[in-house]
Amino acid sequence: MTTSSCSRESFDDSDTRHDEMHSTIETWAEDLVDEVNDAVSSEQFQEWLDIQSHFHDYSHRNTLLITRQCPHATRVAGYRTWLQEFDRHVKEGETAIWIWAPIIAKQCPECRNSPSYHDRSDCGYDKTPVEEWERGLVGFRPAPVFDISQTDGEPLPELETEATGEADELVPALLEAASSLEVEVSVVAPAEWSHGNAKGVCEYRRSDQRPLVEVRNRENRADLAVTLVHEYAHALLHGGIDDEAERSKRELEAEAVGYIVGRYFGLDTSGSAFYLASWHGEGTEAILDRLERISSTAEEIIDIVDGVME
Secondary structure (H helix, E strand, O other), X not given: OOOOOOOOOOOXXXXXXXXXXXXXXXXXXXXXXXXXXXXXXXXXXXXXXXXXXXXXXXXXXXXXXXXXXXXXXXXEEOHHHHHHHHOEEEOOOOOOEEEEEEEEEEOOOOOOOOHHHHHHOOOOOOOOOHHHOOEEEEEEEEEEEEEHHHEEEOOOOOOOOOOEOOOOOHHHHHHHHOOOOOOEEEEEOHHHOOOOOOOEEEEOOOOOOOOEEEEEOOOOHHHHXXXXXXXXXXXXXXXXXXXXXXXXXXXXXXXXXXXXXXXXXXXXXXXXXXXXXXXXXXXXXHHHHOHHHHHHHHHHHHHHHHHHHO
């Protein structure tokens, strides 16, 4: 996979700044497309995908249960799954996280109950014998799972998505720029973070209130800076969009803005390629299809932050 340049760009000539910046951003967007394609075909990404296939997608109800019981949870699985699929064992004395697990059994085609409940119900269905009934969801039962932090053993493959570089001046400038971008921002200590594995969140509020951006504080200031830009992009572009099907499209735009702004300020943002590769649903060409929105938002953030830093 190619890597982003870590040298700070400069467009000092006011007469040509806009055209030069727009042309450069277009080139960087094309670079990002190439990097995402390289990431998808890489051995590292395929290994990561294989591991992810063993984890379940949890319902909103179970996600809430997991978050309430273990706010820092990132990857959860049952005791046997950790042992058999990942060669990891649950540490002694760990407390289980309880979720609702589906019960799959033969199901009456009429009342949808399992055979035992069907026999006790008023349903008179008898057109096909029980052994010919198809299996389906008949209920839920409490089931224990454990977060990876509660286990020891073989490490799981990770994707290096964090930005790197020098951002000690950029982070304060981004925080100061929030007012001009009409966004409220808060950097939250890890111990107080309540949004699970997310690096940042953007909350859209009433029309008379500015969007609220919250980011989890971390030692890697470059990654903190790119997360701030990512969430600012959400605030500027995606207010009032509730369609879940648009989620991957919104993430694509926000991450592309983070990639471009971070790269402009001399950060290595090539990890965005792995981030975007993990969002299925849109091909990489969608980055170029959405270039105008990405470009104008990146330029707005760059102009304001440049003004603050000068």
